[in-house]
Amino acid sequence: MLILHKFNNINGLMDADAIIIGAGACGLMCAVQAGFMGKKVIVLEKADQPGAKILISGGGRCNYTNLFATEEQFISANKHFLKSAFKQWTVEDTISFFETYGISGKEKTLGQLFPDGKNARDVVAVFTDLCREMGQEIRCQANVLDIEQTAEGFTVSYEKNGKTVKLHAGKLVMATGGLPIPKMGATDFALRYARKNELKIIATAPALVPLTITGKEETWYAQLSGNAVFCSISNDRIAFEESLLFTHWGLSGPAVLQISSYWRAGETINIDLLPNKNIIEIIEQERSEQGKTLLSTLFNRYYTRKFTEAMAKFLPMDKPVAALTKEDMDTIHSTIHLFKVKPAGDKGYDKAEVMRGGIDTNELSSKTLECKKIPNLYFGGECVDVTGWLGGYNFQWAWASGFVIAQNL
Incomplete structure (x- = not known):
């Protein structure tokens, strides 16, 4: 199935409608949902493959959501922030999405939903296959060096194989995850970028550790x-x-x-x-x-x-x-x-499953996840001050935030 993008290349300067930094759960969902809407995105991933944390979740089985997920199972300085995203993308939406692409859920302990007869690699494959069909690019081993705001949007410079590449897009999505498991490429990139632009950050710490x-x-x-x-x-x-x-x-x-x-x-x-x-x-x-x-x-x-x-x-x-x-x-x-x-x-972060704290939700629109101070910049997933319980809750936030952002690209 080939979807033709309504990508508007202004004067030949734009490479995509949006650049997504991070090919984790949030970034992959955002890329796919943007594709459904006819938007062209390029996803930059520092690791050598997309969905690295998805692949190790649940011991490789991936508990991809929780039947009982509401804002009550999350830690945030503003617990109400989640309500809008969870109304736009529900647990039922997650279940239906994966069922559409051949993954049925099997409930384990306390509402945890695992792929029935499949595993984390199958979950990642749903996204990579869809991106391939829709022409959404996922560029791995891409180490982002710099982000420059321009009159038209953003210029992102990244290094790959010793060469520096520049991309231009009207919108930018930060889906870089948090600090846990640095050996898998986790960094404080989103936090550093937020501080550089004087965005408030809720103190971070290892969680589910x-x-x-x-x-x-x-x-x-x-x-x-x-x-x-x-x-x-x-x-x-x-x-x-x-x-x-x-x-x-x-x-x-x-x-x-x-x-x-x-x-x-x-x-x-x-x-x-x-x-x-x-x-x-x-x-x-x-x-x-x-x-x-x-x-x-x-x-x-x-x-x-x-x-x-x-x-x-x-x-x-x-x-x-x-x-x-x-x-x-x-x-x-x-x-x-x-x-x-x-x-x-x-x-510490070596053994933590997630990060507590992150980008202050007061800096973002709860309806779109767009940064209030920097138009056309979005933050989603773990780098935001939204931390769920163990058992699929953090995936539900990642899917929901990726969906919400995609609707506004």
């Missing part, structure tokens, strides 16, 4: 490396019920990644290691049926043997449940339901 434990507690956590526990994890801001994974340097797993976006240095995290149950009631029931049962035997019904052995540091595991004192019971309750952790820090 493992947390570290150091000092005298480090050995205790390290001995449990590889053990997982389903828990309720919380702080003063929010709570999540998911699995926690012990590692040789601290804590990871879905529960920890989720809470990390809301954690600040120096704060304590609360963990209920047996959510939706009451450990005291369980012990009392066991007492009435078999008082000789050791506390360790009872614990092994709910936890791994390794975890039970490690909890002996805090609890009288070698005691029969009938012999437990009131003081023992109080200690057991507080340890299991009110376990407290004070992380030393996080694993």
